Amino acid sequence: xxxxxxxxxxxxxxxxxxxxxxxxxxxxxxxxxxxxxxxxxxxxxxxxxxxxxxxxxxxxxxxxxxxxxxxxxxxxxxxxxxxxxxxxxxxxxxxxxxxxxxxxxxxxxxxxxxxxxxxxxxxxxxxxxxxxxxxxxxxxxxxxxxxxxxxxxxxxxxxxxxxxxxxxxxxxxxxxxxxxxxxxxxxxxxxxxxxxxxxxxxxxxxxxxxxxxxxxxxxxxxxxxxxxxxxxxxxxxxxxxxxxxxxxxxxxxxxxxxxxxxxxxxxxxxxxxxxxxxxxxxxxxxxxxxxxxxxxxxxxxxxxxxxxxxxxxxxxxxxxxxxxxxxxxxxxxxxxxxxxxxxxxxxxxxxxxxxxxxxxxxxxxxxxxxxxxxxxxxxxxxxxxxxxxxxxxxxxxxxxxxxxxxxxxxxxxxxxxxxxxxxxxxxxxxxxxxxxxxxxxxxxxxxxxxxxxxxxxxxxx
Amino acid sequence: xxxxxxxxxxxxxxxxxxxxxxxxxxxxxxxxxxxxxxxxxxxxxxxxxxxxxxxxxxxxxxxxxxxxxxxxxxxxxxxxxxxxxxxxxxxxxxxxxxxxxxxxxxxxxxxxxxxxxxxxxxxxxxxxxxxxxxxxxxxxxxxxxxxxxxxxxxxxxxxxxxxxxxxxxxxxxxxxxxxxxxxxxxxxxxxxxxxxxxxxxxxxxxxxxxxxxxxxxxxxxxxxxxxxxxxxxxxxxxxxxxxxxxxxxxxxxxxxxxxxxxxxxxxxxxxxxxxxxxxxxxxxxxxxxxxxxxxxxxxxxxxxxxxxxxxxxxxxxxxxxxxxxxxxxxxxxxxxxxxxxxxxxxxxxxxxxxxxxxxxxxxxxxxxxxxxxxxxxxxxxxxxxxxxxxxxxxxxxxxxxxxxxxxxxxxxxxxxxxxxxxxxxxxxxxxxxxxxxxxxxxxxxxxxxxxxxxxxxxxxxxxxxxxxxxxxxxxxxxxxxxxxxxxxxxxxxx
Numbered sequence: 038x039x040x041x042x043x044x045x046x047x048x049x050x051x052x053x054x055x056x057x058x059x060x061x062x063x064x065x066x067x068x069x070x071x072x073x074x075x076x077x078x079x080x081x082x083x084x085x086x087x088x089x090x091x092x093x094x095x096x097x098x099x100x101x102x103x104x105x106x107x108x109x110x111x112x113x114x115x116x117x118x119x120x121x122x123x124x125x126x127x128x129x130x131x132x133x134x135x136x137x138x139x140x141x142x143x144x145x146x147x148x149x150x151x152x153x154x155x156x157x158x159x160x161x162x163x164x165x166x167x168x169x170x171x172x173x174x175x176x177x178x179x180x181x182x183x184x185x186x187x188x189x190x191x192x193x194x195x196x197x198x199x200x201x202x203x204x205x206x207x208x209x210x211x212x213x214x215x216x217x218x219x220x221x222x223x224x225x226x227x228x229x230x231x232x233x234x235x236x237x238x239x240x241x242x243x244x245x246x247x248x249x250x251x252x253x254x255x256x257x258x259x260x261x262x263x264x265x266x267x268x269x270x271x272x273x274x275x276x277x278x279x280x281x282x283x284x285x286x287x288x289x290x291x292x293x294x295x296x297x298x299x300x301x302x303x304x305x306x307x308x309x310x311x312x313x314x315x316x317x318x319x320x321x322x323x324x325x326x327x328x329x330x331x332x333x334x335x336x337x338x339x340x341x342x343x344x345x346x347x348x349x350x351x352x353x354x355x356x357x358x359x360x361x362x363x364x365x366x367x368x369x370x371x372x373x374x375x376x377x378x379x380x381x382x383x384x385x386x387x388x389x390x391x392x393x394x395x396x397x398x399x400x401x402x403x404x405x406x407x408x409x410x411x412x413x414x415x416x417x418x419x420x421x422x423x424x425x426x427x428x429x430x431x432x433x434x435x436x437x438x439x440x441x442x443x444x445x446x447x448x449x450x451x452x453x454x455x456x457x458x459x460x461x462x463x464x465x466x467x468x469x470x471x472x473x474x475x476x477x478x479x480x481x482x483x484x485x486x487x488x489x490x491x492x493x494x495x496x497x498x
Numbered sequence: 499x500x501x502x503x504x505x506x507x508x509x510x511x512x513x514x515x516x517x518x519x520x521x522x523x524x525x526x527x528x529x530x531x532x533x534x535x536x537x538x539x540x541x542x543x544x545x546x547x548x549x550x551x552x553x554x555x556x557x558x559x560x561x562x563x564x565x566x567x568x569x570x571x572x573x574x575x576x577x578x579x580x581x582x583x584x585x586x587x588x589x590x591x592x593x594x595x596x597x598x599x600x601x602x603x604x605x606x607x608x609x610x611x612x613x614x615x616x617x618x619x620x621x622x623x624x625x626x627x628x629x630x631x632x633x634x635x636x637x638x639x640x641x642x643x644x645x646x647x648x649x650x651x652x653x654x655x656x657x658x659x660x661x662x663x664x665x666x667x668x669x670x671x672x673x674x675x676x677x678x679x680x681x682x683x684x685x686x687x688x689x690x691x692x693x694x695x696x697x698x699x700x701x702x703x704x705x706x707x708x709x710x711x712x713x714x715x716x717x718x719x720x721x722x723x724x725x726x727x728x729x730x731x732x733x734x735x736x737x738x739x740x741x742x743x744x745x746x747x748x749x750x751x752x753x754x755x756x757x758x759x760x761x762x763x764x765x766x767x768x769x770x771x772x773x774x775x776x777x778x779x780x781x782x783x784x785x786x787x788x789x790x791x792x793x794x795x796x797x798x799x800x801x802x803x804x805x806x807x808x809x810x811x812x813x814x815x816x817x818x819x820x821x822x823x824x825x826x827x828x829x830x831x832x833x834x835x836x837x838x839x840x841x842x843x844x845x846x847x848x849x850x851x852x853x854x855x856x857x858x859x860x861x862x863x864x865x866x867x868x869x870x871x872x873x874x875x876x877x878x879x880x881x882x883x884x885x886x887x888x889x890x891x892x893x894x895x896x897x898x899x900x901x902x903x904x905x906x907x908x909x910x911x912x913x914x915x916x917x918x919x920x921x922x923x924x925x926x927x928x929x930x931x932x933x934x935x936x937x938x939x940x941x942x943x944x945x946x947x948x949x950x951x952x953x954x955x956x957x958x959x960x961x962x963x964x965x966x967x968x969x970x971x972x973x974x975x976x977x978x979x980x981x982x983x984x985x986x987x988x989x990x991x992x
Contacts, residue, residue, distance in 0.1 A: 040646075040648075041640065044640055342567075386550070
């Protein structure tokens, strides 16, 4: 019986995931066609939710059956409580929340918790607690957004705060001679570069929403450049790239000038070339990207192990707990995608990629609808940073691009990462809710409005 | 909750849309930029997914077979290693269980298939390495898996059927006898490897016990598969290559060639003797080849265009990777870089620094027998699950043409003349027309040490083989081997 279930679920899981992904894109297409998300049918969301819970059941059944461990059953119950809370509570509190983003977020997080619990149960429990905390914090964000109106005035404060936070980590790691990009306070480890992403997006949006003249762009370039340089010096190449790409695209959207994209590409290539010449650790990354097999014992070890995992898993995976993802160093952070491919299959992995892309496209669709330039740029910037991070981590893990060691949002282990991404998603939710209320202000006749305030609708723009 | 939304949502759109329109011109002004962004990242992710799919579709086997991949052990902890069969279904390697359910790998034919089938415990070689991926995976039915799971036993790994022929292998092995040497027999039309023997050998059943002594003994070459990894001067068999180049340079006049052999040829400081100093007298092109006249071929060699010779060598896969998926040594031949006249003479009769593996010579001969087209040599015919369902079948595949059909025909004629009137007369008078080329290459200043070669084929559908062995203590034994896929034919050739 056990064998039947685990063997069949190897195929049912990716099949269900594919259906779920299709639903996401159907939703997206519907949204694009209508240009206004409010009249999407909700049936499809319910289908998505049902699939998600069924998938969770299957995956945890596999885990429990193969391991014979009751702890997975308990963990399953806890995870379901969280997912149910998120899926059910958010639309009740914020009636106009975007359910596509919400569902995909839950789907990715549920999968992440499941996969992490397979790699390391203790880490999964920690992750669960952080996820729960993040949700608690994030739930307030749309409401806070509707209360605070000075966000777009703090321009330079954001920039300076970002530099200070990143600089602190750099100094701290200098002092301790480590290559750490995080520091620990009272048992909790922070990775400030994650949180600075949010501040950075606010900085860019605030600096450029009114005035996108070349002088203004130049001024933001100085601040953004400082971020990137500090990150490169901290050896956090992945984050440096994310900040850089985020900057280039936000400038592009703000100025509507394609030359900035070109300048970004040229400047980026130049900077990459310079970094290649200057920094040994950058050279190592490129070397092991081009030929990991010659360095399989040392520098190329993790990437080759990642490739083994994906290659061994193949389309349908080896089955949960039947592979050996822990052979990959830092699997729970940098290579979680490889472990997903190994045990759940590449087909499932591709669905994960597509879901992330669906989230990104939904964000882009929203940003096109937002009239307030500041919030538009915030949504746009978050979308860019989110999707580019996914490209970096997955592309690195499959040896398409050099490894940069960033996390896969929502799936990787790492409190800072998951909290930051969740805050980003709820920021977008908040802005989306604003957008809808603005759009439908004149029919704000609904009796029971959400806490975001039936009438807190001072138009900022 | 969803119901509530259902009720409310439809109420909004009409008004909203109209409301939206009035402002859209102003606010959605940078929609084109957003669309460009979407397209950019869309392409990026299309590339990502494309690469991932390509990797997944093409590299599973390679990834699992890498010795750094710990998943091999995982698979082996769940599946018994599968069985390796000969073409007729004889067991060449199987996993046996003793009373305590301890696994051991057994090779019923012992030494006979030592290099061809290989071993799987001290690293992996031969078919054990080549088909490792299939042997450690299982495609048994789900119900079997479930039953095995309940019974607490492992699943049977998939079985690998090779093209190897036990009788042919036995004949080849007998012929090598106590001598160091190698024989490979392939089917010309498909590239199937029918027999592959390398001496000295070892008993793979004993590999665990003898391993340390083999590794300690630096002179020991028992683990070396001479067929694929041996590198030897080709001697007169290389005249096939020289002849091909001469034909290419003189397509219309090569048959008008004539040379007066005095038993030696000299040019500058170099001097080439004919085998045993034989004086061949007046020879034409065909008789030079048939009688293996060194002087005549040295004469041909020094007049060849070196650049064009180099190209022919490359086409024949010298200094290049061979199209096979098992380990091998690359053959070496040089006629261009800083080559003295003496070296060129030596090279054109297969002496000097030219090195070739028996497998490579076999491939060139096969191409000649097959109208110039080389079929990629392969040993694994198909993979079956424990119930005989074919999991994967390997089809013959052509590498391409090494030479034109016409050139192959001419070379075939030359090789037939070797058997009919030349150095391979021992093989004349068989029921099927045989063709081949003998060779004897000195590898030491001591003229007593030399490699004996024979490469050839029987009928169009037959396969070539070749043989080398040392001459020892002055006893000069010369043996010829023609391979055929039919055992009866082969026997009569020895």
